[in-house]
Structures are given as C-alpha cells and as structure tokens.
Amino acid sequence: MNFQRVYAIAARKFASLRRDKRMFGFIVIMPALQILLFGWAIGGTPTDLNVVVVDDGPAEQSAIFIGYIEGGDALLVSYSDSMDEANATVENGASWAVFHLLPDGTISVVLDNSNQQVTNTILLEVRDAMQEANGGQLPLDIADPIYGDRDPSFIDFLAPGIMTLVCFMFSTILTTMTFVGERHDGTLDRIFAAGTQPSEVLFGHLGAFSVILIGQVAVVIAIATLGFEIPINGSVMLLFTVCLLLGWAAMCLGLAISSKAKSEFQAMQLNMPLLFPALLLSGILWPVQALPGWLQPVAWALPTTWTAEACRSIMIRGWGLESTSVQLALLINTIFGVLMLAIASRTIRVRQS
Amino acid sequence: MAAISAEGLVRGYGSIPVLQGLGMTVDEGSIYGLLGPSGCGKTTLLKVILGFLEPESGTMNVKGDIPGSDVGYSPQEIALYPDLSIAETMRFHGRLHGMKADRILSRQSWLIEFLDLPEPNRPVGKLSGGQKRRVSLAVALLHEPALLLLDEPTVGVDPELRARIWNHLQEIAANGTTIVITTHYIDEAGKANRVGLMRDGILLAEDTPKAVMDSQSTSSLEEAFLALCRREVKA
Numbered sequence: 001m002n003f004q005r006v007y008a009i010a011a012r013k014f015a016s017l018r019r020d021k022r023m024f025g026f027i028v029i030m031p032a033l034q035i036l037l038f039g040w041a042i043g044g045t046p047t048d049l050n051v052v053v054v055d056d057g058p059a060e061q062s063a064i065f066i067g068y069i070e071g072g073d074a075l076l077v078s079y080s081d082s083m084d085e086a087n088a089t090v091e092n093g094a095s096w097a098v099f100h101l102l103p104d105g106t107i108s109v110v111l112d113n114s115n116q117q118v119t120n121t122i123l124l125e126v127r128d129a130m131q132e133a134n135g136g137q138l139p140l141d142i143a144d145p146i147y148g149d150r151d152p153s154f155i156d157f158l159a160p161g162i163m164t165l166v167c168f169m170f171s172t173i174l175t176t177m178t179f180v181g182e183r184h185d186g187t188l189d190r191i192f193a194a195g196t197q198p199s200e201v202l203f204g205h206l207g208a209f210s211v212i213l214i215g216q217v218a219v220v221i222a223i224a225t226l227g228f229e230i231p232i233n234g235s236v237m238l239l240f241t242v243c244l245l246l247g248w249a250a251m252c253l254g255l256a257i258s259s260k261a262k263s264e265f266q267a268m269q270l271n272m273p274l275l276f277p278a279l280l281l282s283g284i285l286w287p288v289q290a291l292p293g294w295l296q297p298v299a300w301a302l303p304t305t306w307t308a309e310a311c312r313s314i315m316i317r318g319w320g321l322e323s324t325s326v327q328l329a330l331l332i333n334t335i336f337g338v339l340m341l342a343i344a345s346r347t348i349r350v351r352q353s
Numbered sequence: 354m355a356a357i358s359a360e361g362l363v364r365g366y367g368s369i370p371v372l373q374g375l376g377m378t379v380d381e382g383s384i385y386g387l388l389g390p391s392g393c394g395k396t397t398l399l400k401v402i403l404g405f406l407e408p409e410s411g412t413m414n415v416k417g418d419i420p421g422s423d424v425g426y427s428p429q430e431i432a433l434y435p436d437l438s439i440a441e442t443m444r445f446h447g448r449l450h451g452m453k454a455d456r457i458l459s460r461q462s463w464l465i466e467f468l469d470l471p472e473p474n475r476p477v478g479k480l481s482g483g484q485k486r487r488v489s490l491a492v493a494l495l496h497e498p499a500l501l502l503l504d505e506p507t508v509g510v511d512p513e514l515r516a517r518i519w520n521h522l523q524e525i526a527a528n529g530t531t532i533v534i535t536t537h538y539i540d541e542a543g544k545a546n547r548v549g550l551m552r553d554g555i556l557l558a559e560d561t562p563k564a565v566m567d568s569q570s571t572s573s574l575e576e577a578f579l580a581l582c583r584r585e586v587k588a
Contacts, residue, residue, distance in 0.1 A: 008448030016436050186428030189493070193403055193502075194423030194449040 001203070003290045005196050009204025031170045031216045032223055037346060039228045043155030046121050047073045050085040050095035055079065057101030061133045065101065068129040074121050086110075099123050105134075147317040158278050159230040159334075160311030161284030163220050163243060169275055170216055171209075171247040176204055176267045179348060183259065188348060198345040202255060206248065210271025213247040232316030239311060242329055246307040249333040253339035258348035278304045301334045354416075356381040356500060356531040357402060357483060361411035363403055371397045373554035374411065378549070379533060380414065384526045386545030387535040388578065394554045395535045396429055399502050402533070409565050416531075417499055422450045425493035429504040429535075432486045435478025439470060439488055442477055450496040457495070464491040467521065469514060483509040490518070497525075501532040504579075509543065539575045550578050557581040 018024060041199045052068070055062050069075050078095070080086040090112050096119075100108040109126060113119050146149060172284040182188045191201065217240060232239060253274065261267035279285070281295065282304035291299055299305050310329030313319040317328060355359075357379040364372040371394040379385040387395050399472050400406045401413050404420055417478055419421035440461060447457035465473060468487040471480065477488055490506045507515045519541060522532055526546070534545065542548050542562065549559045560579055562574055569580040 002451075004451055005449050008445055010440070011448075012434065012437065012445045015441060016434060186430040186432030187434070189403075189405065189428055190406065190426055190432045190446075191418045193424055193426035194446065195418070196449055208578065213387050253498075 001197065001200060005194075005200045005318075006204045006207065009191075009196075009201055010160050010207035011225050013205050013208035014211060014219055027170065027174055027212055028215060028219070031166050032219050035162060035166050035223050036169075036227065037157070038166075039155065039224070042162075043153065043158040044116055045074065045153065048076045048117060049074060049097075049122060050078065050089075051075050051097045051099060051122065052078050052080050052089050054083050054086050054098060054100045056103055057107075058103065062101050065107075065133040066128045068132045069125055070101075072125060074125045074215055082296055084253070093326035099126065141346045147174070155228065156230060156313070156316060158285070159224050159228065160315050161282065161308040163224055164246060164282070164308040164311055165279060165303050166283050167213075167217055167243045168218050168250045168278055168307075169223060171213060171250035172257070172271060172275065173256040174212065175205070175251045176254055176257050176261075176271055177264060178258040180258055180261050180264050180267050183348060184262070187348070190290065198349045199341075202252075202341055202344055203349065205255065208253060209251050210211040210248070213244065213251065215258050217243045217247060232315045234320055238326065239314045239352055242307060242310050242314065244327065245330055245333040245337075246303060249303050249337035251279065252337040252344065256340040259344045282306065282308050284308050306332045354381045355379065355414075356412070356416045357385075357413065357533070359401075359413045361564060362398075362401060362408050362413060363410045364406055364408050365399060368443055371554050372401070372408070375551075375555050376411075377549055377556060377559060379531060381531050382526055382529045383546035384522055384532045384534060384544070386542030386548040387533060387537075387551060388539055388542050388548055388574070389475070389551030395551060398503055398551075399426075399504055399533070399535070415500070419500065419579055423498055424500045424502060425491035425498035426502045426508050427489050427504060431477075431489055433485065433489060433492070436476060438474045438476050439465070439480075440473035442492060444490060445576060446455055446492045446495055455524045460495050460497075467517070485513065486510060487514075490527055497530075499530060500544065501525075501530060501534075503532065503534045503538065505535055507536060507538065515541065515556045539578060540573065543574055549575065552585065554581060 015249065053066060055066070057065070070077055073193075083098070083100060086100075087110060089095040090098055090110060092224075093112070096112050098110040100110070102108060107126065107130065109123075111119055111122070148156065153248055179188065188201070192241050221240060221243065223238065225232055257270045258267055277298070281291065281299040282288070284304070285297065288296060288299045288305060306325075306329040310326045313323055313325045322326070355378050359376065359378075360376045362372045362375040363370075375394070375398065377398075383413040387398070389395055397406065401408055402415055402419075403426060404415070434445075435446065443457055444465075447460070450494060452460075461473060464470070468491055470487055470491065472486060478483060480488065486506065486509055490503065493503060493506075507518060510518065518524065522534070523544065526532055536542055536583065545562065547560060548562050548565060550557045556569070558577075560568070566572065566574060566577045569577040571577045571580060
C-alpha cells in the first residue's frame with residue numbers, strides 16, 4: 001500500500017465534501033435532527049389521558065386512590081355517578097378508561113384497549129394507586145433492579161438502539177454514491193492507470209469520510225446524553241469506539257453498494273432492503289428474542305444487532321471491554337467491514353466497457 | 354524497438370466480440386495514430402494496453418511499469434472531478450504519481466501556458482468543453498511519462514491549438530516518448546509516424562501514413578481508409 005496515494009485520494013475526497021456546503025450541512029445536521037425526533041416522538045410516557053372515576057368505594061381508600069391518580073401527569077380525571085354514563089364516554093372516545101371503585105375495596109377497570117401503550121400507562125398508574133390505597137401492602141415486592149432504573153422508561157431501552165441505527169444509516173447513505181459514475185466515466189480508470197490499487201482508493205475514501213463520521217458519532221452521543229439525559233453508566237469512550245466501528249463497517253457497506261450500483265437510482269434501491277431490516281430486526285424497536293425463530297439468525301447476521309446490544313450493555317448495565325457483548329460487537333463489526341471492503345475492492349477492480 | 358506489440362488479440366464483453374485477432378506494433382519514441390469509427394474497439398484496445406482488460410487470447414507486450422507512472426492516460430470522457438480547481442486536479446494526479454510539490458507546480462504552470470488554460474483556481478466543472486479536454490490532456494502529460502495513451506484528446510480543440518499539441522507530441526516523441534493517439538480527425542493523423550486503420554476489431558492496415566495512402570493510390574488518409582473498407586466489404 002502506497003500511503004502517498006491513499007493520502008492523495010483522501011485529500012481529494014475531503015476537499016470535495018467540504019466544498020459542497022449544502023451536503024456538508026446535511027451530513028452534520030441530519031443525524032442530530034433524526035436523533036432529536038426519535039427522542040421526542042418515541043419512548044416518552046403518554047400524559048393527560050382522560051379517565052372517568054365512578055366512586056362507590058370505601059371513603060378513605062377512595063380518597064387515597066383518587067389523590068394519587070390526580071397527583072400524576074398521566075391521567076386527567078373526571079367523575080361520574082353512573083356507570084352507564086361513564087361507559088358511554090369510553091364508547092364515544094371521550095375517555096380511555098372507567099375506574100369503578102367498589103364497596104369491597106376492589107376496582108373494576110373498563111378500557112378502550114385499542115392502544116397498548118396507553119393501556120400500559122393506565123394500568124401501571126392503577127397498580128401504583130392501588131398499592132398506595134392499600135398502605136403499600138401488595139403481596140409482591142420488586143427489589144431494586146441490578147441493571148436499569150426502578151422506573152424504567154422505554155427511551156432508555158430505545159436510545160442505544162436508535163444511536164446504533166443513526167450511526168449505521170448515515171454512514172451507509174454517506175458512502176453509497178461514492179463510485180456511482182466514477183466507475184463508468186473513466187475517472188477511476190485514470191486513477192487506476194496511475195498504478196493505484198483498489199485498496200488504496202477505498203482506504204483513501206474511508207479516511208476522508210472518517211472525519212465526518214467522528215463528528216456524527218460525537219453529535220449523536222452528545223444529544224442523547226445532554227439533550228435527553230439518557231444515562232451512560234459505562235465508559236463514554238468505549239461507547240464512542242463501538243459506534244465508530246459500526247460507522248466504519250457501514251461505510252464499507254456503502255462503498256460495496258456504490259461499487260455494485262450502475263446509477264444513483266440503483267444505489268438508493270440497493271440501500272432500502274438493507275436499512276429496513278436493520279431498523280426492524282436489530283432489536284432496536286423490539287427485542288430480538290420476540291422474533292420468530294427462523295428470523296433470529298437473520299437478526300444476528302446484522303452488525304446493528306450486536307452493536308445495539310453492546311450499546312445497551314455499556315449505557316444501561318455499565319459493562320466494559322471485558323464483557324462478551326462488547327467484544328462481540330467489536331469483532332463482528334470488524335469482520336463485516338473487512339468483508340464489505342473485499343467485495344468493493346473486487347468490484348471496482350473489474351473494468352467496465 | 355517496440356514499446357507495444359500485440360498479436361492475435363481477442364477480447365469482448367460477455368458474448369459481444371470487440372477485438373478479433375488484432376495485431377499491432379508501436380515503436381518506442383514514435384506517434385501511433387489509431388483511426389477508426391466509434392465502436393470499432395479503439396478504447397478496448399487502449400484498456401488492454403493499460404492492463405485493465407485481460408485478452409481472451411493472443412498476447413500484448415508493453416514496455417514499462419504499466420499501469421503505473423510510466424503511462425499517462427487520457428480517457429475519451431473528461432474523467433475529472435468537476436468541483437476541483439485546475440490546480441487541485443494537478444496536485445491530486447501529481448500526488449498519485451508520487452511527484453514532489455514543487456515539480457507539480459512547475460509542470461502546472463508550463464502546461465497552463467502551453468495549453469492556453471485559464472487561471473489555476475478555476476473549478477474544472479466551470480470550464481468550457483474544449484478547456485476541460487485540455488485539462489484532461491494536461492493531466493496525462495503532467496508526470497512526463499514514457500508512454501502516452503490519448504483517447505480522442507483533440508475533440509473540440511481549436512485548429513491552432515490542435516496544431517500546437519501535435520507539434521509538442523512530435524517534439525516529445527523525438528525525445529523518446531511513445532504516443533498512441535486515437536482521433537476522429539483522420540487528416541491530423543497524417544502527422545503520426547505510423548497509423549493503424551481499425552475496423553470491426555482488427556487493423557485493416559498499419560504503416561506510415563504515406564505508405565498507406567500509396568498502397569491505395571490515394572492522396573488522403575480519408576480516401577485510403579474508404580478504399581480499404583470497400584475492399585474489406587467485398588472480401
């Protein structure tokens with residue numbers, strides 16, 4: 001490998017990237033915007049859900065129960081004397097649930113169960129209020145968790161996955177167009193005529209893109225921690241390293257796609273069937289363990305699955321480099337990246353007519 | 354001495370045959386004009402010389418470190434980054450050839466002067482078609498290679514400058530540079546030391562321009578080519 005040539009190619013690419021001001025803004029701002037939108041849109045707890053209380057319960061217990069649910073953000077409580085009237089509000093969509101406080105101290109809940117997340121929020125609130133009303137005497141004691149908070153929020157689970165996804169997606173998109181055109185209009189031919197090796201071309205491009213990648217990963221981690229106060233219990237440097245390595249693997253994927261694609265349209269088309277499974281199968285939105293058995297091997301073939309797992313281990317469990325999940329993520333991303341580079345290298349070496 | 358010698362070259366793309374048993378000899382320190390209609394296989398032949406394409410059969414021997422710094426290649430397309438300035442383009446290709454910064458600069462100023470190029474900070478994408486073509490030629494000449502492969506370098510270049518380019522090529526050929534040049538302007542190929550008339554993947558004739566014209570009893574290369582084509586069709 002001739003480093004002067006690698007440097008020449010990196011310097012050329014970086015000059016091009018920097019010159020395209022709109023593109024430069026896009027690659028810096030888009031990941032930030034995306035992680036902000038994810039943080040705002042997904043994983044928050046629903047608030048101000050309308051519920052109706054029909055109070056036929058023992059006075060003291062009812063007062064504590066009502067006091068509790070009135071005190072929280074989750075529910076907006078109104079009252080009714082008649083169950084028929086209360087049920088009607090659920091039927092016409094004005095409220096999500098009716099709590100019927102019964103004389104024996106039990107509660108009957110009638111739900112509009114059309115939205116699982118809403119139901120979960122309501123039932124969690126009912127459970128806590130019941131516990132309060134019964135003097136904290138449920139025959140169930142959940143000890144302090146070993147990992148995670150006592151009150152886990154969905155966003156804490158989601159954030160490591162979303163960070164993984166954003167790093168993966170933008171690195172792939174950034175590099176997908178690299179060789180489209182250059183391969184067919186003689187530009188690469190001219191470079192190869194100078195004796196440049198495909199690997200030198202690829203490493204040169206990776207070098208230029210890495211400057212952007214480092215910035216993107218830093219922005220993503222900063223927004224997650226500072227903007228959404230998502231705790232990082234483990235090493236921030238290790239998290240940075242894992243995300244960076246995934247970014248590199250994704251760039252190698254992008255370079256491989258771009259070496260195969262004959263047009264920009266084709267490059268985008270090749271991107272879609274890769275990015276969508278990465279979103280759905282990597283345990284980012286939903287646990288991999290919930291996938292049908294035959295689909296699980298596919299999930300574990302994606303570097304994003306391992307990276308999301310490692311990011312959760314670092315951020316929530318506070319694990320370090322000694323953990324298998326982190327080691328595997330580093331290893332799998334390296335293997336994936338090298339494999340993609342090999343494909344890209346083979347493909348750009350083959351000359352077109 | 355032959356800088357390039359090929360025998361019985363066969364090469365196609367998939368099932369489409371392009372070169373069909375082509376032989377050619379290019380002497381060191383000479384200009385070789387490769388003539389023929391588009392689609393006859395000129396560019397494919399250049400790519401076999403460059404080592405980009407393996408012949409399916411036949412041999413191709415090229416002197417020197419190719420691909421590498423012994424060759425200067427100017428593709429038929431402009432094949433330059435439009436967002437880079439002329440100076441950045443020179444620096445990029447100079448670095449690929451391992452040239453020192455001061456040598457790149459001195460070659461650059463000479464080439465800008467010689468090829469009548471605008472100031473070096475102008476982006477290549479903003480130049481006219483003829484100017485782009487001259488930058489493309491400048492990149493091939495930049496590192497003063499022993500072998501120049503120029504695919505249609507004079508398209509859209511005005512006649513005065515075209516004559517100057519040919520003068521320069523003749524000068525460096527006299528100093529030992531080997532040049533293979535493809536062109537549509539059949540008459541300008543009269544200035545080459547030897548011409549190869551190519552059609553359907555073979556050379557119909559390969560000789561000095563004068564000998565080619567004499568053999569067909571014509572007074573121009575154009576007519577000689579036409580006569581050769583007619584004879585080929587009859588046969």
